[in-house]
Amino acid sequence: MTQTAQPRGETAAAPTSLWRNRNFMLLWFGQGAGTLGPRTALIVLPVLALDTLHAGTFQVSLLTSLGWLPYLLFSLPAGVLADRLDQRKIMIFCDVARLLLILSVPLIALAGRLTLWYLYAVVGVSGVLTVLFTVAYRSQLPKLVSASQLVDGNGKLGMCESLAEVAGPGLGGALVGLVGATRTLYANVLTYALSALTLGLIRVPKSEQGPPAGARPVPFRAAMGEGLTFVRKQVILRRLLLCTSVCNFFVTAASSIAVTFLLRDLHASATTVGLVFTLGSVGGLVTGAFARRISARIGSARVIWVSMLLPGPLYFLMPLSQPGWGVFLYAVGLAALSANSTLFNTAALSYRQLVCPRGLLSRVSAVYLWISYGVVPLGSLFGGALATGAGLRPALWVCVLGMWSASLFVVFSPLRRMREVQLPEAAAA
Structure with missing residues (x-):
């Protein structure tokens, strides 16, 4: 049974309440911020394409397609990388890389050099990074909480996603109305920065870092x-x-x-x-x-x-x-x-x-x-x-x-x- 099985991660010292687990709270807060950013971008990027770049309906729909396409193309190799490398470092790298990509959009727009093709490239590369981040993220919680707390932890992280779904589009629309689509992307940059910072503060037990001890190398395919x-x-x-x-x-x-x-x-x-x-x-x-x-x-x-x-x-x-x-x-x-x-x-x-x-x-x-x-x-x-x-x-x-x-x-x-x-x-x- 779940309750009697040997727990994983910090099992012996796992607190009764996850709200008092420092590592979990950093993960919870960071992923709340990291999930909110892309939800605001769902509103901001299409508005930017329509108003600034005068894109057509089909051209805007391609932005959504490019965001989902990496799941088909890169999920399986991303899983191998996440199992072989330090997952927390992968997530921090993805946050920083997405931060720089999103930050480049308003900077290039201010210089008057923004094109639809560049926006496609940003969305596509960000999508690949999001796939790698998500695969690594799904393996983090068992390292930070006991087995008996997994349902509670996943529920609280799921609540973060629901909050982002409620607040993200509305926040994105409000900011676009106040400061414009280009400047609103700075808020997206901030969320990635918060996510990277909190991930950096998490202390994963040494026994949970890297691939399992004694794991034999297997060809990539x-x-x-x-x-x-x-x-x-x-x-x-x-x-x-x-x-x-x-x-x-x-x-x-x-x-x-x-x-x-x-x-x-x-x-x-x-x-x-x-x-x-x-x-x-x-x-x-x-x-x-x-x-x-x-x-x-x-x-x-x-x-x-x-x-x-x-x-x-x-x-x-x-x-x-x-x-x-x-x-x-x-x-x-x-x-x-x-x-x-x-x-x-x-x-x-x-x-x-x-x-x-x-x-x-x-x-x-x-x-x-x-x-x-x-x-x-x-x-x-x-x-x-x-x-x-x-x-x-x-x-x-x-x-x-x-x-x-x-x-x-x-x-x-x-x-x-x-x-x-x-x-x-x-x-x-």
Whole structure:
């Protein structure tokens, strides 16, 4: 059982509360800042391309595509690098490099030399660095907290992401209105600086630094395949990956048409649309704050499939939304999806961190990023094409059915017969 397994990281001295764990608080604060920056950039970079560079609709859409493309191209090699090198130093390097890239944009713009191609290059290279950072980041928490605190830690980190989703776009839009898109990028630079600073202050135990002792070198291509092989042989990890990927596909499809549906079919104002998405993020904040208690009450294994199955009926409120006050039905459905996402991701990530051998964790995380994030651009294209052919509301019905259907992968899995996560002997050693 999770509670009796040999803990990882600073197990003996792990504090009762994570709020009193210095290393965790530095990671929590730094990643709160590091997540907020890219969320503001989601608003700032398209505005910069439209207003300053007079880009067209398709040219702006390429910015989003270039941000996601590195997950398809670089996740697997990034996993090998993260398992072989010092992960904290990798993360600091990525923060500093992204800081310099983003900082170059307003400086070049002030000189009057900014081009759309340069903006594409910045987004593309930043995307590669973000992939490497994310793969290394997913392996950090087990080094800083005990095994019994993983769910609580992942829940609190997930709460940071939800806060960033609430505050980031609004903050970006407000700053653009106050100081302009170019100057707003300085705020993005500040968030990367804070992230790098807090990572630098973290003190990882020497036993957790670098690759595991006695690890034998494996050719690079073979090392990439080890992560895939491990996931393929572990039935629960395989089901979790399928569940996450299918859900991501349909969630992205719905997201790609959500604003158009709210504005055109429901005749909502831009302010109302912003309020709907803000209220929709509340579910993730609540479940992130109480993830440990929810998991303890339901069970660390059972909560994975329960979090996918139970909120599903509320998703149907999204296509059932109507003009006027009925628009807030969409917010309720979105809040249910946000709660599901945070709780499921917290429990599933904690499971992965517990059962994966330490020297393989980054490569397994890379496999998840490669597949589950790789479907994101495909989902966006599917949503747009379906809405064009069948209409916005029918397309939303298909999307919410698809989201809920993803739960079948974990409902009909060994997790349904388990209450708590049981560690394989290889992972506990």
